[in-house]
């Protein structure tokens with residue numbers, strides 16, 4: 001399909017530093033995604049990438065009896081100051097606020113890394129399918145590129161307007177080459193409708209939690225590194241009334257159902273590790289619910305997660 005290109009930030013006439021122009025906001029509302037949007041300068045992006053790679057060198061196996069990849073892939077902001085810091089970047093918050101309003105929380109931060117030449121993919125899916133938040137419009141993902149995320153490197157693809165669907169049926173594949181927690185996928189997507197969201201280092205895309213999206217293998221000679229930050233408003237609630245956790249990053253959280261968490265001061269502090277297990281235990285029942293196989297990213301450690309670290313908000 002000859003999809004309409006997203007308005008370029010250089011030409012769109014922004015409403016304020018980091019904010020979105022009316023044409024960009026209109027594009028997002030119409031299509032359920034927007035790409036590219038500037039988040040960091042090239043040098044800043046290189047520095048952030050260096051900090052991610054320094055963590056990989058420093059923690060070949062991470063504290064807390066889990067691999068670093070576990071913390072990179074699920075709720076990294078709870079134990080890694082770097083990821084909490086990226087999620088609080090003013091230019092990113094300014095742009096997210098243009099869509100969701102001034103009161104913003106971060107529900108999750110995840111790193112999606114595809115090594116050079118890897119067959120790893122992300123199948124067609126809608127994010128909200130297993131998150132237990134219903135079909136809310138008050139959530140979006142900012143996906144920030146820390147490397148050159150070209151078509152060749154396996155950038156994301158989006159189906160324009162697909163966010164107008166309800167949550168559709170997904171099948172768990174547990175495919176080893178799929179980066180998703182259970183390899184979930186929507187069948188029957190007309191890929192000719194898809195629009196690529198290639199990003200330069202420091203650029204980001206936004207997508208709605210019901211937008212159909214996917215990404216292919218990395219055929220480039222470099223790693224493909226992206227940080228996905230899941231923003232919600234205080235109006236979003238776990239639909240089953242269960243406890244879930246989020247970090248307030250802008251404005252106020254007047255009437256939220258979220259247990260508010262603070263960003264960590266240091267990597268893998270004992271308190272952060274305990275909180276990490278508490279959150280994973282609380283989320284596992286919902287996020288791994290109904291799966292036919294083990295969802296390894298949501299495997300709860302026995303014995304530890306039962307004790308709460310929080311008394312209300314922290």
Ligand SMILES: O=C(O)CCC(=O)C(=O)O
Nearest residue numbers: 112122127141215226228
């Ligand atoms: O990193 C990718 O290719 C896909 C990421 C994704 O599906 C998401 O952020 O929701």
